[in-house]
Amino acid sequence: MNVTDETDVQCPYCGSVFTIALESFEGRQEFVEDCAVCCRPISIVITVDEDGISHAEAHGEDE
Ligand SMILES: [Zn+2]
Incomplete structure (x- = not known):
C-alpha cells in the first residue's frame, strides 16, 4: 500500500498546530x-x- 500520511506538529514558539x-x-x-x-x-x-506509524517532533532552533 502506498499511502501519503499526514501528521500534526506544534510550533515550539507560538504553539500553532x-x-x-x-x-x-x-x-x-x-x-x-x-x-x-x-x-x-x-x-x-x-x-x-x-x-x-509516523511520529513527528518539533524543536525550536534555540532549544
Ligand atoms: Zn509559530
Missing part, C-alpha cells in the same frame, strides 16, 4: 519548516516505527 503531509518513506527524516504564523524556523524530525 499545523498539518504536514508525509510522502511514504522509511526510517528517519529531518527538515526545517517555517511556521506559517510566526515565520520562525522549526526543526521537524519524523520517525516511522515498525508498524508504519
